[in-house]
Amino acid sequence: MVLEENVSLRPYNTFGLDVRARYFARFASADELRQLLRLPQVQAADKLILGGGSNLLFTQDYPGVVLKNEIRGLEIISEDADTQTALIRAGAGESWHGLVEYSLDQGLSGLENLSLIPGTVGASPLQNIGAYGAELRDTFDHLEAVEIATGALRVFSAGECGFGYRESVFKNTLKNQFVVTAVVLRLHRQARPNVRYGAIAETLAELGIEGEPTPQDVSQAVIHIRRSKLPDPAEIGNAGSFFKNPEVSQAKFDHLKSEYPELPGYPVPGGVKVPAGWLIERAGWKGMRRGPGAGTHGVHARQALVLVNHGGATGGEVRQLAEEIIASVRQQFGIELHPEVNIL
Ligand code: FAD
Ligand code: EPU
Numbered sequence: 001m002v003l004e005e006n007v008s009l010r011p012y013n014t015f016g017l018d019v020r021a022r023y024f025a026r027f028a029s030a031d032e033l034r035q036l037l038r039l040p041q042v043q044a045a046d047k048l049i050l051g052g053g054s055n056l057l058f059t060q061d062y063p064g065v066v067l068k069n070e071i072r073g074l075e076i077i078s079e080d081a082d083t084q085t086a087l088i089r090a091g092a093g094e095s096w097h098g099l100v101e102y103s104l105d106q107g108l109s110g111l112e113n114l115s116l117i118p119g120t121v122g123a124s125p126l127q128n129i130g131a132y133g134a135e136l137r138d139t140f141d142h143l144e145a146v147e148i149a150t151g152a153l154r155v156f157s158a159g160e161c162g163f164g165y166r167e168s169v170f171k172n173t174l175k176n177q178f179v180v181t182a183v184v185l186r187l188h189r190q191a192r193p194n195v196r197y198g199a200i201a202e203t204l205a206e207l208g209i210e211g212e213p214t215p216q217d218v219s220q221a222v223i224h225i226r227r228s229k230l231p232d233p234a235e236i237g238n239a240g241s242f243f244k245n246p247e248v249s250q251a252k253f254d255h256l257k258s259e260y261p262e263l264p265g266y267p268v269p270g271g272v273k274v275p276a277g278w279l280i281e282r283a284g285w286k287g288m289r290r291g292p293g294a295g296t297h298g299v300h301a302r303q304a305l306v307l308v309n310h311g312g313a314t315g316g317e318v319r320q321l322a323e324e325i326i327a328s329v330r331q332q333f334g335i336e337l338h339p340e341v342n343i344l
Pocket of ligand 1: 014048049050051054055056069089092120122124126128129130131178179180181231238240304342
């Protein structure tokens with residue numbers, strides 16, 4: 001538990017951006033975190049809690065303290081014979097996919113659709129991570145968090161987290177006030193395959209899996225789809241979807257559909273969710289590259305919702321590109337895109 005100065009954050013963000021933190025420290029327990037929070041340099045400075053850095057865009061050096069969460073621990077804390085469920089408690093610094101694999105190894109179902117999402121367990125409630133027909137909130141029981149101002153431990157139930165599509169209280173009213181230290185999930189002893197997302201059934205067939213799929217089968221299918229669509233940050237810098245999928249009113253959707261009959265849309269309470277990837281592709285951005293040589297940054301060629309750093313780009317350049325995409329989608333479709341990635 002050392003407070004280092006002037007540390008490169010390049011290894012700690014999946015965009016691979018070469019920025020520096022004024023101060024940097026790791027903590028492996030809630031107590032170590034409290035000790036750090038009591039240091040005068042830490043008290044006086046802005047604080048950034050860092051997990052895997054897979055949902056961050058640094059546009060400049062970080063002028064405060066970066067606190068990297070390395071709290072480990074995976075355990076089944078209780079079994080309920082009546083509901084055939086078990087509670088798993090995961091330390092916030094565990095890798096999310098490591099938790100998914102652990103749950104499958106323990107014969108538990110519920111996390112398979114969320115396989116291979118990068119990052120840590122502690123960040124998963126921040127935006128209520130979701131993919132392939134599931135969200136964190138479907139299995140979430142409660143979390144433990146340390147209040148930055150007081151060091152006090154607080155437990156948040158699902159209701160208190162205010163989960164929505166890529167949303168929670170920790171991104172809004174309680175932003176920068178709590179450090180998540182552990183997450184507890186309720187998982188099922190009996191397999192409950194969720195193959196609502198069309199591509200999963202298609203991929204299971206492609207992989208030669210017939211009949212009722214096991215949770216491991218669904219996990220394999222999701223991993224297969226993700227690898228075919230999303231760039232691996234170890235090869236190309238990115239933070240997954242850069243924007244959220246926007247929601248529009250039914251009237252607005254009908255109007256757009258008359259002009260663009262092939263526009264996809266999914267009903268949600270109060271309107272229709274439209275894939276931002278489709279809008280961005282249609283606005284002509286897919287696969288574009290900018291910068292010297294073959295281009296340092298741009299829009300991924302297989303997934304228009306993912307902005308990428310091919311190497312050598314700055315966060316400011318990526319943000320500039322994002323702003324131009326927002327303006328162009330607004331102009332062409334009258335729809336406002338909002339970043340999903342946390343821009344610093
Ligand atoms: P970081 O990037 O380190 O932090 C993200 C935010 O959470 C920051 O504001 C940070 O301060 C805060 N934070 C982190 N840890 C804590 C903590 N313990 N307590 C309080 N605040 C904290 N997301 C999805 O929802 N679905 C997907 O399918 C998906 N696919 C992705 C694919 C790729 C290739 C990539 C690169 C990203 C993808 N993401 C996806 C986004 C990302 O993986 C998730 O948002 C993930 O939960 C971020 O975890 P992290 O530990 O890297 O968080
Ligand atoms: N599409 C295009 N062109 C593109 C990309 C997408 O036309 O270049 C259209 C297609 O119509 C496609 C639809 O968009 O059918 C949806 O695409 P996809 O299934 O790839 O999903 P997405 O909407 O782009 C969302 C999440 C992902 C999550 C996947 C799977 C958001 C912002 N993104 O992406 O989450 O993995 O669904 O459920 O909700 C992330 O949050 O970082 C992330 C990767």
